Amino acid sequence: MKGEDLIERVLREGERRADEVEVFYARGESVSTEIKKGIIGTAEESEAWSMAVRTVKDGRIGFSSTGDPDRWKECLDAAFASGGLATSQQWGGFPRPANLTSTASSSDGDLIVAVEDTAGMVADLLSGAAEHPVEVVGGGANLARSYLMVANTSGVLYGMDRTVAAVSLEAIREQSTGYEFDASPFRADIDARSVGEQAASLAARSLSGRDIKTGRYDVVLSPVAAASILGHVLLPALSGRNVKAGRSFLADKIGEQVFDESLSVYDDPFAPGLGSTTWDAEGVPTRRLVFVEQGVLGRFAYDLKTGYRYGEGSTGSAVRSGGEPPGIGMHNLFVDGPRMKEPGDERAVWIHDVVGAHTANPFSGDFSVEISNPFWMEGGDLVEPIRSAMFSGNVFEMLAGIGGLGKDTRRVGRLTIPSIRLNNQQIIGK
Amino acid sequence: MAEVRYYDIRCVRGEVTLVDIDNGVVESAGTSFFDKAVIRVLGSQGWGILTRDHVDIDSKRELNALVEAAARLAAVTQDRLDLADAPRGVLPVPPLGEDPRDIDLEEKTRLLAGIEGAARVPGVGNTRARYTEGIDSVRFLDSSGNEYSYEAVRSGFSVLAIASRNGVMQMGSERDHITTGFNLRGKQDLGRKAGEVAVSLLDAKLPKGGTKRAVLDPELAGVFTHEAVGHASEGDLVREGASVLGGRIGERIGCEGLVIVDDPSLHEFGFMPVDAEGVAVQRTEIIRDGILASYLHNRETLAAVGNGIAGHARSEHGAPPIVRMSNTFIENGDAAYDEILAECRDGILLIGSRGGQVDPGRGVFQFNAEYGYLVEGGETTDMVRDVSLSGEILSTLHNIALVGNDRKMSPGYCGKGGQSVPVSDGAPHLLLENATIGGRGG
Numbered sequence: 001m002k003g004e005d006l007i008e009r010v011l012r013e014g015e016r017r018a019d020e021v022e023v024f025y026a027r028g029e030s031v032s033t034e035i036k037k038g039i040i041g042t043a044e045e046s047e048a049w050s051m052a053v054r055t056v057k058d059g060r061i062g063f064s065s066t067g068d069p070d071r072w073k074e075c076l077d078a079a080f081a082s083g084g085l086a087t088s089q090q091w092g093g094f095p096r097p098a099n100l101t102s103t104a105s106s107s108d109g110d111l112i113v114a115v116e117d118t119a120g121m122v123a124d125l126l127s128g129a130a131e132h133p134v135e136v137v138g139g140g141a142n143l144a145r146s147y148l149m150v151a152n153t154s155g156v157l158y159g160m161d162r163t164v165a166a167v168s169l170e171a172i173r174e175q176s177t178g179y180e181f182d183a184s185p186f187r188a189d190i191d192a193r194s195v196g197e198q199a200a201s202l203a204a205r206s207l208s209g210r211d212i213k214t215g216r217y218d219v220v221l222s223p224v225a226a227a228s229i230l231g232h233v234l235l236p237a238l239s240g241r242n243v244k245a246g247r248s249f250l251a252d253k254i255g256e257q258v259f260d261e262s263l264s265v266y267d268d269p270f271a272p273g274l275g276s277t278t279w280d281a282e283g284v285p286t287r288r289l290v291f292v293e294q295g296v297l298g299r300f301a302y303d304l305k306t307g308y309r310y311g312e313g314s315t316g317s318a319v320r321s322g323g324e325p326p327g328i329g330m331h332n333l334f335v336d337g338p339r340m341k342e343p344g345d346e347r348a349v350w351i352h353d354v355v356g357a358h359t360a361n362p363f364s365g366d367f368s369v370e371i372s373n374p375f376w377m378e379g380g381d382l383v384e385p386i387r388s389a390m391f392s393g394n395v396f397e398m399l400a401g402i403g404g405l406g407k408d409t410r411r412v413g414r415l416t417i418p419s420i421r422l423n424n425q426q427i428i429g430k
Numbered sequence: 431m432a433e434v435r436y437y438d439i440r441c442v443r444g445e446v447t448l449v450d451i452d453n454g455v456v457e458s459a460g461t462s463f464f465d466k467a468v469i470r471v472l473g474s475q476g477w478g479i480l481t482r483d484h485v486d487i488d489s490k491r492e493l494n495a496l497v498e499a500a501a502r503l504a505a506v507t508q509d510r511l512d513l514a515d516a517p518r519g520v521l522p523v524p525p526l527g528e529d530p531r532d533i534d535l536e537e538k539t540r541l542l543a544g545i546e547g548a549a550r551v552p553g554v555g556n557t558r559a560r561y562t563e564g565i566d567s568v569r570f571l572d573s574s575g576n577e578y579s580y581e582a583v584r585s586g587f588s589v590l591a592i593a594s595r596n597g598v599m600q601m602g603s604e605r606d607h608i609t610t611g612f613n614l615r616g617k618q619d620l621g622r623k624a625g626e627v628a629v630s631l632l633d634a635k636l637p638k639g640g641t642k643r644a645v646l647d648p649e650l651a652g653v654f655t656h657e658a659v660g661h662a663s664e665g666d667l668v669r670e671g672a673s674v675l676g677g678r679i680g681e682r683i684g685c686e687g688l689v690i691v692d693d694p695s696l697h698e699f700g701f702m703p704v705d706a707e708g709v710a711v712q713r714t715e716i717i718r719d720g721i722l723a724s725y726l727h728n729r730e731t732l733a734a735v736g737n738g739i740a741g742h743a744r745s746e747h748g749a750p751p752i753v754r755m756s757n758t759f760i761e762n763g764d765a766a767y768d769e770i771l772a773e774c775r776d777g778i779l780l781i782g783s784r785g786g787q788v789d790p791g792r793g794v795f796q797f798n799a800e801y802g803y804l805v806e807g808g809e810t811t812d813m814v815r816d817v818s819l820s821g822e823i824l825s826t827l828h829n830i831a832l833v834g835n836d837r838k839m840s841p842g843y844c845g846k847g848g849q850s851v852p853v854s855d856g857a858p859h860l861l862l863e864n865a866t867i868g869g870r871g872g
Contacts, residue, residue: 031503036669045480046481061458065462067464086457137670177792241452246555246592355788355820356786356820359786359796363601364816366816369796
């Protein structure tokens with residue numbers, strides 16, 4: 001008993017002791033090959049199974065999860081024990097079945113989870129990297145398929161397929177490194193050869209960078225650098241839980257012009273992407289959510305628990321990771337706005353990536369990070385590598401007045417984002 | 431059947447208990463269960479690796495089928511690996527002062543609430559605390575006839591306080607994790623400290639970035655050790671050519687007297703009784719008297735690279751073992767803290783850690799302090815916030831001017847290759863010359 005029969009059993013058994021029960025079930029398979037010494041070093045295959053249970057009684061929410069189907073009773077008992085300790089809160093029930101009319105494409109019917117296919121992707125990565133005089137020191141390819149299901153005692157029973165194809169490559173030339181990656185639900189989106197070529201090009205071109213003096217410069221953040229910095233600061237600030245707890249810089253600013261008027265930020269769960277879905281991790285129908293439109297803050301994201309507690313209602317923004325209870329997150333977040341012809345003709349410091357984005361202060365937005373693969377950019381071209389430097393700033397101030405958005409929109413995890421030009425930023429040379 | 435030179439299987443079955451209290455509200459408190467197995471087969475070239483939930487390690491038939499499947503995977507690999515011989519043995523697990531399993535969830539929740547409540551000092555608007563307890567039952571066996579099992583118990587918490595005033599928001603956070611028992615009693619002081627730091631940071635200045643002398647406190651100096659030296663000494667990165675420390679054994683890379691160690695046998699948060707490949711664990715001196723002496727290895731990187739010992743393989747449950755740090759530290763020197771501050775004269779004192787990251791191939795690292803103080807004329811003056819430090823692995827250790835005599839270890843988690851494992855880092859107070867300080871003050 002591992003599938004729908006077990007879900008049904010847990011719901012019926014749980015119902016006898018609680019007002020409501022919810023089961024979230026996931027199973028998946030994944031294969032990957034990893035590059036060692038410029039050839040395939042390891043091949044890995046994994047199968048995973050997990051079940052998470054939530055019980056609600058008198059507004060007290062209990063939770064437990066298990067990776068072992070034989071322990072489902074223990075898991076249910078643990079959920080009840082957990083609910084006994086949780087603080088009671090306003091609760092309006094798990095969602096009822098909805099007529100889901102939208103479609104979201106998160107699965108590639110043609111994707112086969114086969115180790116031979118990942119080996120082929122690795123060969124493409126390596127042939128791309130071979131275009132430049134570098135050593136390949138890491139990377140690999142991954143193909144995965146999973147099936148997710150949410151069911152509750154109000155009658156919801158939704159299931160969906162997810163697929164992922166991903167590649168990455170790490171190259172080095174002397175002490176100059178380059179890393180590139182891509183991931184998509186669709187195998188055909190992944191151009192492994194180009195990813196390998198880009199990583200190798202970064203390593204080769206960043207060699208012998210010149211020092212830069214401490215001072216204020218115009219900066220262009222590549223989509224990767226922008227996603228990295230924004231991901232650690234902007235995303236948590238849009239979570240309704242952080243807003244209500246007084247942990248968001250954006251709290252109390254609804255209706256205000258918080259960012260540059262050329263910036264919009266929205267979650268589109270129906271766009272193709274790694275997080276595409278028509279129902280969220282609690283079975284609530286998803287919708288397109290515009291958080292910031294032309295710089296004006298419109299709304300925050302909520303799950304059921306935070307929504308009920310503060311009378312806001314869920315926005316279909318629940319996500320899950322690992323064996324943890326659901327929390328508030330984004331499905332496919334877009335940072336968007338009118339694009340410039342180029343990321344700006346004026347000379348600027350172009351930054352491919354940053355080291356240490358997770359050390360940013362998520363509440364104040366202040367950060368100071370080491371930059372990776374920086375170049376002088378002129379007329380939209382990378383003309384000369386810069387050796388090494390730090391970049392310090394504040395995410396919220398930065399977004400309040402940007403220099404413009406580039407045309408190079410790219411998907412970085414669950415974020416889709418173009419390069420961002422920022423004027424007059426603090427760079428610390430060495 | 432495809433060639434099998436060696437196989438091993440490692441099963442970790444256990445429980446995770448989490449309690450999350452946010453502004454006095456018990457958001458969740460409960461236990462979850464996992465049961466993961468990783469089967470590795472070394473074929474004619476490299477590894478074929480399988481990950482499964484819920485494997486019966488005692489079933490010969492199940493094991494044979496898994497080994498066969500992993501061998502088929504190994505057949506696609508091309509990079510020939512060999513395994514070095516290594517000593518076997520399992521250390522006793524430290525006795526538990528108080529077994530967290532003997533304490534009910536209600537008491538854990540109440541104790542955590544006490545710590546969270548203590549953080550709510552005047553001026554603090556939000557507090558959050560999280561208790562994490564992990565019970566791992568580990569079983570291992572390999573094709574060479576080695577077999578072991580042990581149990582690891584971890585218990586600890588983190589507490590966060592946020593103070594705000596006129597739209598300015600600042601945070602203070604503390605954490606403490608141990609492997610030697612239950613760790614929630616008598617810890618309200620740490621909650622209070624988180625609250626007080628958050629409030630005092632409201633008046634702290636933004637430091638000016640640039641090159642200056644810096645004093646690192648033991649916690650931050652531990653993170654410095656971990657990021658600046660630890661990762662780059664990992665044998666897998668050295669083998670792949672992804673570390674600037676490759677080919678530099680015997681070279682002076684730091685000041686005289688400097689000793690940097692990784693020791694999984696210490697009863698700190700990175701303790702393990704045996705490594706994830708069944709190899710006995712021992713202390714490794716990475717740097718001895720300023721000279722690069724050893725890398726950290728598992729069996730395959732030792733065979734390929736040499737210079738060091740195996741016994742540094744670790745894995746998160748359900749993931750294959752890779753070379754990792756455990757308890758990493760700089761040994762005590764002889765400078766007293768007052769002497770270090772006096773010698774710094776004008777610079778910056780950096781305290782606590784918000785984490786760090788390294789690019790070992792480029793040899794560049796970054797880490798962030800929780801807060802700091804300007805040092806003027808050998809005395810600490812204004813408090814500063816949001817300050818980070820970056821440096822280059824090959825030059826930075828030469829810039830250690832003084833090594834203190836007050837080493838302290840701090841627990842944390844380290845991420846590599848998508849796996850997170852418990853570690854501890856530590857050092858005495860350090861004086862660094864020519865430190866690159868990142869800050870956005872004018």
